[in-house]
Amino acid sequence: MSIDAQTKPLLPSVSALHIDPHGYPQGVAFLDGQYLPMSQAKVSVLDWGFLHSDATYDTVHVWNGRFFRLDLHLERFFGGLEKLRMAIPFDRDGVAEILHNCVALSGHRAAYVEMLCTRGASPTFSRDPREAVNRFMAFAVPFGSVANAEQLQRGLHVAISDKVRIPPASIDPAIKNYHWLDLVRGLYDAYDRGAETALILDFNGNVAEGPGFNVFCVKDQKLSTPAIGVLPGITRRTVFDLCAEAGLAATAADVSVAALRAADEVFITSTAGGIMPVTLIDGTAVADGKVGAITQRLMALYWQKHDDPAWSSVVRYG
Numbered sequence: 001m002s003i004d005a006q007t008k009p010l011l012p013s014v015s016a017l018h019i020d021p022h023g024y025p026q027g028v029a030f031l032d033g034q035y036l037p038m039s040q041a042k043v044s045v046l047d048w049g050f051l052h053s054d055a056t057y058d059t060v061h062v063w064n065g066r067f068f069r070l071d072l073h074l075e076r077f078f079g080g081l082e083k084l085r086m087a088i089p090f091d092r093d094g095v096a097e098i099l100h101n102c103v104a105l106s107g108h109r110a111a112y113v114e115m116l117c118t119r120g121a122s123p124t125f126s127r128d129p130r131e132a133v134n135r136f137m138a139f140a141v142p143f144g145s146v147a148n149a150e151q152l153q154r155g156l157h158v159a160i161s162d163k164v165r166i167p168p169a170s171i172d173p174a175i176k177n178y179h180w181l182d183l184v185r186g187l188y189d190a191y192d193r194g195a196e197t198a199l200i201l202d203f204n205g206n207v208a209e210g211p212g213f214n215v216f217c218v219k220d221q222k223l224s225t226p227a228i229g230v231l232p233g234i235t236r237r238t239v240f241d242l243c244a245e246a247g248l249a250a251t252a253a254d255v256s257v258a259a260l261r262a263a264d265e266v267f268i269t270s271t272a273g274g275i276m277p278v279t280l281i282d283g284t285a286v287a288d289g290k291v292g293a294i295t296q297r298l299m300a301l302y303w304q305k306h307d308d309p310a311w312s313s314v315v316r317y318g
């Protein structure tokens with residue numbers, strides 16, 4: 001036997017099962033017709049959702065055992081599926097039932113609930129998206145917020161990054177998606193400047209949105225929010241609905257960086273947290289640096305609506 005044959009190491013063995021060292025939040029997922037603990041919900045490394053960010057999703061939250069505006073989230077999710085030419089074996093009632101089951105099985109009274117569909121993968125590893133088998137999944141985990149309790153009380157500290165959001169001509173922002181590299185780069189800009197989160201720009205240099213949230217500013221009792229290049233968020237829409245009830249003027253229009261900095265009040269909106277105040281932008285206080293009266297009023301109205309049957313639906317815990 002040669003020396004090379006004696007010293008050449010053997011190939012490593014192939015494990016029959018993957019041993020996952022990571023931690024997961026408590027919750028329940030739906031995948032391939034099965035309800036599973038979050039730690040068991042896996043996606044293939046060949047899935048185009050992972051490889052190409054070829055996916056759409058939507059998130060809804062549960063508060064005090066009630067879904068908030070589930071119908072609007074389902075409408076947006078199915079709209080994204082249609083635009084991306086994806087298909088799932090469930091209609092809206094079927095998806096709603098799956099989401100209810102995920103929450104009920106998890107037992108969470110306050111939950112972050114997601115429905116998503118990836119392009120999936122081709123059985124023959126083809127690069128033709130028409131040959132991929134689309135994959136639907138859903139999950140419910142404990143509710144989480146963009147802003148923590150302290151930040152909700154004193155207001156978030158935000159930095160405006162010069163990074164530009166993917167333009168609508170490239171990706172329709174009405175399709176909720178995982179294209180977040182521009183947003184993540186903006187976040188690092190914010191962290192480098194001592195801020196807590198970021199806003200990035202649209203292709204015209206106006207304010208667009210942040211990672212997972214829209215932004216509003218208040219000037220002379222009138223509200224405005226960026227109109228183009230942003231996800232038309234459900235909480236953003238809810239602000240318009242609340243303003244209509246409260247007799248406040250709200251418009252979607254271009255919001256310049258200068259206008260945002262000169263605002264009387266600024267707040268952000270997201271399913272993950274609701275209406276959240278901003279009191280510092282690029283190290284400078286918004287107005288007097290305190291949470292404004294209109295922001296406080298809308299925050300209170302927003303959470304009151306969570307008990308309104310016209311805006312929410314009960315989770316059946318069994």
